[in-house]
Amino acid sequence: MDLITFQRRFGTEPACRKRLFELRWPEGFRCPRCGCHEAYHLENRSLYQCVECKFQTSLTAGTVMHRTRTPLVKWFWAIYLVATDKRGLSALALSRKIDIGLKCAWTMLHKIRKAMEARDAGYQLAGLIQVDDAFFSGGVKKGGGKRGRGASKVPVLVMAATRDEAITFARMEVLESVDGDHIKAVLQKRVADSQSIKTDGLPAFNVAKQIGHEHIPVVVYPKKGEPDYDVLKWVNIMVSNAKAFILGTYHGVMGKHLQKYLNEFCYRFNRRFWPGQGFDRLLRACSCASPVTYAELRG
Incomplete structure (x- = not known):
């Protein structure tokens, strides 16, 4: 995906929320507690409340973006920049590109790496x-x-x-x-x-x-x-x-x-043979990987 297409598709918070919803619940909302498919959208708190058990969850809950205070637009930008630069991206470079603090950039990058690790862990070597x-x-x-x-x-x-x-x-x-x-x-x-x-x-x-x-x-x-x-x-x-x-x-x-x-x-x-799919693949990995805390990342 080229830069112009990315900006056109994911330049706003609602657009990013829509895409993340599609990745989290491709067949529609599903309560993580009881499995119900219906929910109220609490827009003022960006939460979904199950109509059956009243459990509340968010789009980012259970992902590497769990409890994030960083706008989804900046998360999408970070994932896009990581996915499209084959040389990798340092925390300092990311902090300057999307205007966030260095600690925040370091944390985001390591959470993205955690998603990469989880994705590759599903494969075993053969041959x-x-x-x-x-x-x-x-x-x-x-x-x-x-x-x-x-x-x-x-x-x-x-x-x-x-x-x-x-x-x-x-x-x-x-x-x-x-x-x-x-x-x-x-x-x-x-x-x-x-x-x-x-x-x-x-x-x-x-x-x-x-x-x-x-x-x-x-x-x-x-x-x-x-x-x-x-x-x-x-x-x-x-x-x-x-x-x-x-x-x-x-x-x-x-x-x-x-x-x-x-x-x-x-x-x-x-x-390496699918550079055009880099962003979509990495975004999907980030939406599926389990949460990890800053303390866990620091080791």
């Missing part, structure tokens, strides 16, 4: 899946900090599902440690049963066979000759692109928030 570990910076220290696998590095499990040598879906999960137990937990959660998993020779990846997958270990670093990075081509591309995305737009992130930015990167990557 031939390339899996490898990588290390991301988990904060910026004065003086540059330690390079390589140091205290400021966060281990991440990178998974790329492929079909006919093309990548179909990707996930990246922060690990507490690169060991069999933590890798096993992620694979059980994110990979469908009985798939083929290609890894390098790290012994920790042997858990793939233990939990019912076909394990295909490959030699990336031979004793003689140059490393063969192409055997895990897609995970290497994912790591390179994710690091560029995080450093280019956000100039680094704290370790405790890294997973949220990896979720955003993967959500965008997994929908």
Whole structure:
């Protein structure tokens, strides 16, 4: 959706409320408590009251916009800007673009990322899946900090599902440690049963066979000759692109928030072939995702 079309369709609060109503209740109002399909609209309070049980709810209740004081027009703008800028959007940039406070912008963006996470959580990886570990910076220290696998590095499990040598879906999960137990937990959660998993020779990846997958270990670093990075081509591309995305737009992130930015990167990557549907898809995700508080986002 181009900018002119977006502004024409969602430039007013009533227009935004109408679209959100359609997404929340596509078959008409349904009481979240008793299931009744009839309600009174309390316009002065922007609430809907069930005619049967008298329960009151709002359009934003039960979504990432739960109890928001920010106008829906600005929420729609934020979602549109996030969806249409493939580089991502910082809190400072969003605060300037839609005239809101920096804390509000930070909260909105993290709630949108929460919706992205919830949307991708509904899919499991299938096919031939390339899996490898990588290390991301988990904060910026004065003086540059330690390079390589140091205290400021966060281990991440990178998974790329492929079909006919093309990548179909990707996930990246922060690990507490690169060991069999933590890798096993992620694979059980994110990979469908009985798939083929290609890894390098790290012994920790042997858990793939233990939990019912076909394990295909490959030699990336031979004793003689140059490393063969192409055997895990897609995970290497994912790591390179994710690091560029995080450093280019956000100039680094704290370790405790890294997973949220990896979720955003993967959500965008997994929908890269449908840029014209970006806003509609993300708005739908935000209307379906469960509420999350500022305290929960701060961690």
